[in-house]
Structures are given as structure tokens and as C-alpha cells.
Amino acid sequence: MSEEGEKTERVEEEEFKHIVRILDTDLDGNKRVAYSLCGIKGVGRRVARAMVLYSGVDMGAKMGKLSNSDIEKLKVALGSVEKRLPFWMLNRRRDMITGEDKHIMGSDMALKFQDDINLLRKIRSYRGIRHERGLKVRGQRTKSTGRRGLVVGVVRKKLIAKLEKTGVK
Structure with a gap:
């Protein structure tokens, strides 16, 4: 058994x-x-x-x-x-190009998302320009948040001043 x-x-x-x-x-x-x-x-x-x-x-x-x-x-x-x-449960309502209500799944989702951003850039809309420049798109404040990139600020100035004293350019 x-x-x-x-x-x-x-x-x-x-x-x-x-x-x-x-x-x-x-x-x-x-x-x-x-x-x-x-x-x-x-x-x-x-x-x-x-x-x-x-x-x-x-x-x-x-x-x-x-x-x-x-x-x-x-x-x-x-x-x-x-x-x-x-229709209210679908994730792509009133498609920008066709106007249809669709639900996109899988790898198509990333492709459509990128196509939408490229279309916004192409037609030079406000959102497209913000995407191009890498800024916030949905009205958030940008004075203190969302900082990224290579700008170092004060630390960089101190480094340049130190290099000038030593004579290295």
C-alpha cells in the first residue's frame, strides 16, 4: 500500500x-x-x-x-x-489614434506607452516637451524634488577652487 x-x-x-x-x-x-x-x-x-x-x-x-x-x-x-x-475597467479608453476602447496586456503595453510618448513629442504638446526635457509631467512642483543628473553644485565649486589653487586645469 x-x-x-x-x-x-x-x-x-x-x-x-x-x-x-x-x-x-x-x-x-x-x-x-x-x-x-x-x-x-x-x-x-x-x-x-x-x-x-x-x-x-x-x-x-x-x-x-x-x-x-x-x-x-x-x-x-x-x-x-x-x-x-x-468600458470603465479597460486600461486604454478612447485610444488617441482610433478612438476605441481597448485593453492592452503583455509586451504590447510597453510598446503602446512608448508610442504615445513619441506622439506627444512629435506634436509638440506640453506633455511631450516635458517628457523630452526629463521634467515632471503632471503638474508636480520641481523646485526641490525630482532632482537627478550630474549637477553637484557647491561640492563641485569647492573642487574647482581647490584645483585652481594647486594650478591644475
């Missing part, structure tokens, strides 16, 4: 997937389904929960214990996010 127990344990270990791949993203198999889906860019807790409920997968199950059919259900659900969620 102990041999059967060992066999079932081995089978369970083989079935468990430590990494599950969905939308070109490696997800942790040790986390619950909804939390594991949050590892995909563009999928937060709320969207993940909605997609798990829509697909009919057990919310409390670990991602690594899901069968291949359940993983396919999740992939289909994530593929039809725009149809299943209300």
Missing part, C-alpha cells in the same frame, strides 16, 4: 507546473490563479478576478495544479477581455 501512495505522490508532483506560460509571460504556479494572473502586465487584481470568474476556473486553486483545459479557458478569457468587461 505504501508503493501506491508513493506512485500517486510522484504523479501529483509531475502534474504540478511550477511555471505556467500565458500571454508570453511566465506565471508562478505556487500562487492562486487570480494572484498569479496579476503577473501579466495590464492585468490587475480586479481584471484577473473577473477573468477567472468568467472562465469558470476554481479561484482557490493553485495555478500549477490547473489542467491544460483550464489554462486554455483562461487564455480564451484573457483574449476576449474587451468584450467581457465594462
Whole structure:
């Protein structure tokens, strides 16, 4: 009887997937389904929960214990996010170019974000100019915060004065 127990344990270990791949993203198999889906860019807790409920997968199950059919259900659900969620839950409403409501996930998100910034720079909008100059974009104050770069200030002046005294240029 102990041999059967060992066999079932081995089978369970083989079935468990430590990494599950969905939308070109490696997800942790040790986390619950909804939390594991949050590892995909563009999928937060709320969207993940909605997609798990829509697909009919057990919310409390670990991602690594899901069968291949359940993983396919999740992939289909994530593929039809725009149809299943209300417009206010989408992350790209009124697209600048097409005007459509979309939900972008995965690597497309970073590409679209960079394209938007480049468009703002190209049309010379206020936000685009602020992005170009590396300044704050959303109205924050800039007198004392957001300082970065190579400007050293007083320390640099002291160093220059010291070098002038020694005669090194």
C-alpha cells in the first residue's frame, strides 16, 4: 500500500507546473490563479478576478495544479477581455489614434506607452516637451524634488577652487 501512495505522490508532483506560460509571460504556479494572473502586465487584481470568474476556473486553486483545459479557458478569457468587461475597467479608453476602447496586456503595453510618448513629442504638446526635457509631467512642483543628473553644485565649486589653487586645469 505504501508503493501506491508513493506512485500517486510522484504523479501529483509531475502534474504540478511550477511555471505556467500565458500571454508570453511566465506565471508562478505556487500562487492562486487570480494572484498569479496579476503577473501579466495590464492585468490587475480586479481584471484577473473577473477573468477567472468568467472562465469558470476554481479561484482557490493553485495555478500549477490547473489542467491544460483550464489554462486554455483562461487564455480564451484573457483574449476576449474587451468584450467581457465594462468600458470603465479597460486600461486604454478612447485610444488617441482610433478612438476605441481597448485593453492592452503583455509586451504590447510597453510598446503602446512608448508610442504615445513619441506622439506627444512629435506634436509638440506640453506633455511631450516635458517628457523630452526629463521634467515632471503632471503638474508636480520641481523646485526641490525630482532632482537627478550630474549637477553637484557647491561640492563641485569647492573642487574647482581647490584645483585652481594647486594650478591644475
